[in-house]
Amino acid sequence: MAAPSAPASTVPTPFAATSFAAARSRAHGPTAALWHAVEVHRPAGEVDGACELTLCGTLARVSVDEPWPTEARDVCVPCVVLSRPSAR
Numbered sequence: 001m002a003a004p005s006a007p008a009s010t011v012p013t014p015f016a017a018t019s020f021a022a023a024r025s026r027a028h029g030p031t032a033a034l035w036h037a038v039e040v041h042r043p044a045g046e047v048d049g050a051c052e053l054t055l056c057g058t059l060a061r062v063s064v065d066e067p068w069p070t071e072a073r074d075v076c077v078p079c080v081v082l083s084r085p086s087a088r
C-alpha cells in the first residue's frame with residue numbers, strides 16, 4: 001500500500017508554519033507605543049529583548065513574555081492583519 005500523499009507542493013519552504021512574537025515599539029512623535037508582530041526564525045531566548053523589524057516595517061523590541069496574538073488593546077492593526085495566515 002502506498003503511504004497517504006501529503007500536499008507537499010503547497011509548502012515551498014521546510015517551515016510548516018511561521019511563528020510570531022510580540023514586540024513593543026516606542027512612542028515616536030504623534031505615534032503611540034504599540035504592540036507589533038515580529039516573524040521569529042530563531043529560538044525565543046535569542047530574540048528576547050532584541051530590536052527586530054516588525055511585519056509592518058518598523059523597529060520594535062521583542063518581548064517573549066507577551067504572547068502573539070496579544071490581547072492588549074494598543075496593538076498595531078497592520079501587524080495583526082499581516083500575521084494572519086489568510087493574509088498571505
Ligand SMILES: [Zn+2]
Pocket residue numbers: 035036037054055056057058076077078079
Ligand atoms: Zn506593526
